[in-house]
Amino acid sequence: MSEYKVFLVEDEENLSEVLKAYMEKEGWEVSVFADGESAQKAVEDTPHLWVLDIMLPGTDGYQILKTIREKQGAVPVIFISARDQDLDRVLGLEMGSDDYLAKPFLPQELIIRAKKLLSRVYVEEAEASSAFDLNNYTIDPEARTVVDTEDENHIVDLTTKEMDLILLLTEQVGKALSREEIIENVWGENYFGSERAVDDVVRRVRKKMPRIHLETLYGYGYRVLSS
Template identity: 80%
Template sequence: MSYTVFLVEDEQNLSEALKAYMEREGWTVQLFHDGDKANEAVEETPHLWVLDIMLPGTDGYQILKNIREKQGDIPVIFISARDQDLDRVLGLEMGSDDYISKPFLPQELIIRAKKLLTRTYGQESEESKKIELNDYTIDAEARTVTDNHQPEQPVDLTTKEMDLILLLTEQVGKALSREDIIEEVWGENYFGSERAVDDVVRRVRKKMPRIHLETLYGFGYRILSS
């Protein structure tokens, strides 16, 4: 399912890393780097808040209080540099659903978030496995791509073009080298030129003009969510 996550974290490097990991899961992530901006968004309804306690402006406790008053049962994960029992207990008593202390590995947060999202919204259905990205619906099971502006007509992709799209959309935001793409799409025994990747990318861009397929010169490609 394409969940929407509001991530409130004032450490730039950490917030960008967490955003990248979440986007690889196919989630849409909105970043807030100060508490006041996040507090203005409590009327909105993401699927999950990931909320630092110590923030410039409004602190995480007040934001959590406002979320609970405005939106009730939206799940919230608290994160904090302060590994103290009092913080943990206070956060849970105020209504956070989970608490994680810095430093932590981004994948640990992803695992906890997945469990919380599944508990809140249920197991993914076949329909929810579809990826909505850049005005396209990508169905990995059916191996189809639909332009949401022309839903009655699927995008006509070759096998290699579809393989490339599925590979990159499974890891949104992650840069993949040409070598990685060759190995995954063409197989380990491929002995042709890496320019085959560039050719497929060029065709995909022509057929899917709104896809944000970024070239990393001298390295490879990645797909961005926005």
């Protein structure tokens, strides 16, 4: 994801213009707020990231951060400040900021930190969310793991081919796949062995995952049912 929405709260006009320009080069949509009151009103609209100065006219960054956490939960926040660096860093982190930059800093440093934070919060969470539950097994295609939630979250020990078969069939629950299709997807187009290899892997998977409901379609192939 690259079209992030960023709220920049900074009363120094020159600095805010520079930071806005750098972030827009990344393809991000940037809204700038020059004082605490306008930023407080914007809390009703949730961005992907806040870049928040602590020293602001009127309402300070601490109050804004408190409101953000009350109304927006865990949306990422980077604090920036020219005040007592150690004190602001500690207070900011205790209140729930995700990162801190002391002024003066290079705009590119903010971009680097923002990218890392956005990637961790949105990209990695999205990848993690690819895991799904089926018959009390948690199947994670990214991590290539199967966890038995009925057996104290025991990780099912599967071989590469067994995992490939499970991922193939569970990506299309209810769809019948022929042995030829399974061989092509799991073993590859250049496989010249017997189709009995499919049956052997199915047998092992059934033994290791007895609740998977892996159905045989005699003379054709297999499918996984949801219940």
